[in-house]
Amino acid sequence: MAAELGLPVRAAQRRGIRWRFTTLYAGLFLASAVVLLTVVGLVAGGSHQAAPVPGAGAGTLPSAARERIASLEHQLAEAHSRQVEQLLLGSAVGLAVTGLLSVGLGWFAAGRVLRPLRAMTAATRRISADSLHERLAVPGPHDELRGLGDTIDELLERLEQAFAAQRRFVADASHELRTPLATMRASVDVALAKPGPVPEQTRTVARRVRAELDQVDRLLDGFLMLARAQHGVPLPGTEPVCLDALVAAALAERAAAASGKQLRVDTGRAADGSGAWVGGDRTLLRRMVDNLVDNAIGHNRPGGWIRVATGVEDTDVCLVVENGGPLLTEDQVAQLTRPFRRLGAERTGGGGGAGAGLGLSIVAAVAEAHGGTLALRARAEGGLRAAVTLSRAAEAGAAP
Template structure:
């Protein structure tokens, strides 16, 4: 028994009609291809015979004709069966494709929706059948997910802002305690340790705020930017740290890597990659920074040497608080948010982030962003620089 649902009825009616039509055509072809005259021709050379002899001859001829008819019937049926099998496959494919087309549209629309565009909906129109019910269910799920993501980002942002006040109060209390005449050595030592931890918490809050902003993807300060210029600025700002570790810096910065986005976020992206390359490098190691682009993409690649890493280990670096070779809370100078912030900024700008363990040791980070056409003056300035 068919339950209420137009898709079920549509499938049943269409396929039943298709097979019924195939059967009718099969019978018609069999009838047309098996037509045989059953008349028995007279033999003019034969003389008068007895009735019994004529009856025996007639039966013999009728038997031969019957055998020929059965043979033709079998051949015609086999040919018709093959023809209708092919036609039934084509017909079934056509009907199934026509009925399932709305489901393919729903599937394609669902695949396009991710954490960055949860505000989009399928909004399927048409009769209130199972397909529309499925689409409405998916829309309801997307609405709940969007609300959950928004609440999470709002909580992270609000909590980070609210924690600024107690941090400032602690810093002020430390300054007051140290400013007293002849503070005890233990007080100075404790104040130094507390300042270090407060700085670490401060960096962690900065990371949370930036991560929440990047994941929200709602920044209005989009402007035309040169990835090459951002890379040069980041490397110049960390020149002393690079020299302190005796790192061999290799740069390949082209003039065509232009993109459009948030200057603050993209600057932080490049800075995080440079900081990561310095902090997780070995003494007297090397860093390679390459920037190039074409008409569709702008690319930034940062490579470092070091120990051989497992790809499974590297794949987790885009998640918050993931580090290489250390415990979750075991890094003094790192918040564990560097590459997760990079991943969020790249996603917010519609780009791709690829992390690869180099076969000979070290890490390769490749960022690809949508390219933007620069103005003539900007190109001239970039080439001159």
Template structure:
């Protein structure tokens, strides 16, 4: 069973908590946001909203600028400029040698000029002419070199423009847009070969996703039907008033086993569906979703008595309403199942935190080592157990949460709670 308490105001809640709890527990149980811990799922950078852009809107310059390296465009431009200056310097050297030989054949003739004076005048003439020639040639080389660098910058950009189409398409692609192709036109060169190879890869990916969708649809029918038939037969047998006590005991055991198998199959199918990227996104208020999930949970029977504290503030996220409800439901059910048997508590918080639509679920319970937290997000994993065969579930709760968060391009964080339990925080793109 679960019980819920909704404080009228923050001051009244703090006073009640201070009266009931020891001083060393107040900080652990206070009704406020907990700062998220280590990120468990790759998601948006929390520094700005540009990190949410996954629709191909990013410029090609982001690809060409690698961390700690010069861009390809700049390297090509510098290469063009270096080659030009090397060729210009070589040409200037050859021209200077030829001009020096030509000027060396010039004879200075004049009345009253001795041979020594004529040689000195010739030397001065050659030196002055060569200085002017080299100086003006260097100025011309520098001016043309700058023009070459500018032209090289634009030529390099034009040469890389086909790669820009490949990059933009790759950034924009998702499961819902695998039908897109680059379809690059032009000469049959290396870049066109790259684009054609990329198109062929997209074709194979599209076929693989279609096959996966068909498998999920077929598995949903083929696996559910036998279990539904088994459940019906068991319920009919248990409803027979002449059934013996032994038969009823066996029937209830089989019915419970059948129910666990049904939950396992539903979890696996939900896990498969949630791993696909969303095709449409609508604004969803996380507070309304959490309230609905908590109401449904309160009507169900639970093995342990958990007090549920709501701290729901409107926080709109962009996503799929059904998947987000499953996300919150798995967080809540996981927090209830893995809680203290008596006197357990559960906090559910929603709202906008640091500019992101956020939901946080905090629960009491057994202590969770920090090194075990990441493993809890793996399928069929529970604390201190690899494969689970118990009434607490199949170990898919946090795996489903992670898949739904990935489908929404969000981030999920989990940290051990001081005093025992877990704090899970999910951040999603705001609506």
């Protein structure tokens, strides 16, 4: 029902809880009022009894006196009946008025009761993986709500420590592994550079080892880039960067790879010619564009196509990279931004040049670090459409 009315689900749920509290308060108040008025009505209705006539028995009284007494008793009964009717009418009016007031007071009381929960919900919703240092810090007495807030704060502290430990491990491990990799690469190069004939089998093994070392080195670069993008601190060296220039540089560097697969490359720019300028870290943004282009080339079919376009709309800049290829399901596409998630040999190529499954994860992390988003969608004809949306910056600077 909330979706049909266009209301957010959370808002509809919150209103539902408040209405339930209001109904409970108003129902209890009205039930108490009905019971009270029922008791008053019963007491008032049964309290009237004819008073005994002093003096001699009824048979000794004159007929005129007996008629007078009967008339007075009748008038008294009518007066009492009118009083009861007026009492019931007034009670009904009062019950209706107090019923309306009870709804309003119940709504107000429910809002006061739920106010701390709303504040906790809003604060929890603001806290993300990049702001786990924030806490709810619920004020007030040590009651159930304060206990709930403290429990959430403890959970956030444990999450912050876990995220920090993960990022430190990725960064430290990547740095520490560079030294032995450089040593192994140098040893292979020295072995191949020795004077004298080198057996062809040795050369083949050395080239294979060198290729694997290069692959591990690219994997470590991906680790470092992913850790940096997800570090959760303000970006260093923020400056205006032209996405059009980054796209041109990425396509120029990969022209040989695209020609080797006989790919047709189409490009497009903003209609007004002003350029797609964004504010951020130039190194991270360049890696984001490079990964999108690499993904489009590497996960394509020979003789396929690539389309790279930038656009500007109001305060946003959009970079769209599309490529042909095999059909993908939406479930498969939803997993592509997870680290090391690859969809088999048909997407990775199955060769030694296959990626490590970090490309789109890095793209998503870089976009999020710049306050943007990455949207992936499987094309009906086959292939993938990747759209990055970032905030627009004033045109400045020079192309990289």
